[in-house]
Amino acid sequence: MNVQQLVPLALPRGRRLACELCGGPAQLRCGACGVTYYCDVDHQKADWVSIHEKICQLLIPIRTSLPFFNSEKERKHGMEQLLHRQKHLVDLTHKVAQKFVFEGKHEEAIPAALHSLRFSINIYGQDSMELVPAYLILAEAGTGLGRLTQADDYLSQAQWIVLKTSDCSKGIQSKLHRNLGLLYAAKGHFEESLYHLATDIYFASCAFGTHDISTSGGYFHMANVFFRQNKMDIADSLYTEVTDIWHAHFSRLIQVQSQTFTSPAEINILSEDVEISEEPLSKSNFQYLLIINLLLLLLLLIELRQV
The missing domain is CATH 3.30.40 (Herpes Virus-1)
Structure with missing residues (x-):
């Protein structure tokens, strides 16, 4: 370093x-x-x-400080450049923070998320929907670190903005309720957790579809809650739902790859959009891709069963 x-x-x-x-x-x-x-x-x-x-x-x-501008046109151009730089920093800091959260590095995610929040406030103001993604990352990182009071504060800010915004997207509402579900689960309030996770699944289904991988996260976290309550039959059925969704997702990827050639480096297993090439897939390459995807599915199944 x-x-x-x-x-x-x-x-x-x-x-x-x-x-x-x-x-x-x-x-x-x-x-x-x-x-x-x-x-x-x-x-x-x-x-x-x-x-x-x-x-x-x-x-x-x-x-x-901005330099002195000789004309209104120069001033306007300078302000546009400043706004463009600030928006770029919002996107960059958010992506970095989100990556750390995905990797389970919650402590590292917090400074990047704080930057994203501050830049968003500077651009959009204190009450804008544009602040919610940063609040959600900060809340998820706080929950992951056991800082539940801090996570609660961030989620309260996000929830207040969402509630007063009539046209809030279903995707954002899904993420909000998922974070609330995780927070209540961390507190041991399982009924409240299940309510918010069920609401997460509803909004995610509206936004992405019932059997989309974005919806599978709600099922997964609900299964974890039932597992902690020792309700193994319900947990097992929800884990099965998650694996079925991912199995269907991998099957679609394999079907596409069986018709068109894409090198393993170009495959994004989390995306429904697959980069298409005109070069046909050879038998050896297809077998290689099939093995990779089956191994990934096997690893997912093992992880789910060990939670």
């Missing part, structure tokens, strides 16, 4: 800068970008590992 040098701050009396992670009084500054501040070395390292290494230089034009 190549962490950039930190520079001690020498601020005029009365001026205060906030730590990038906790918001506390900053004592240090990143020596590379010069526009990011931390209360201590630990917070600087945590931010660097999570996201700062990727956005260090991108922050400079965002956090420095």
Whole structure:
């Protein structure tokens, strides 16, 4: 890990800068970008590992004063460029945070998600639906780390925005209820958890279809709750539903690959959209792809049974 040098701050009396992670009084500054501040070395390292290494230089034009513009046209162009840079950082930080969550690296996800939230607030304001994805990642990371009060606070913010937004998408509502289900399960409130997970399945079915892999997550988490309640018959039926959905998904992929050639590196097993090539699939390549997909399905089955 190549962490950039930190520079001690020498601020005029009365001026205060906030730590990038906790918001506390900053004592240090990143020596590379010069526009990011931390209360201590630990917070600087945590931010660097999570996201700062990727956005260090991108922050400079965002956090420095805009130049003097000679005309309204130049000013408008400058503001458009600033907005474009901010939106790019929202997307980048969100993707990085989501990747860490998928990998189970909840501590690493938090700084990136906080960046995504702050940039979204700067662009869209405090009450926008655009803030909900960042709140959901922060809540999921908090639940994964056992910081349930913090996760509850983030979900309350997300839920408040969703409830007052009449045209909120079914996909976002599905993710919100899934996170609420996971939070209540972590608290041991199984009835509330099952209610929210059932609502998750409903919204996911409306958005993606009853047997889509996006819907399978709700079934999986419901199965885990019933498993914890020692209701093994119900848990087993739900685990079977999950494996059936994934089996159908892999079967569709194999069927497509049996007709067209796609190298293993081009296959995204989580996507319904498969990159199509005009080159026919050879028998050996088809067998290779079939083995890969069957192994992936076997690993999924093993993981489900061991939960």
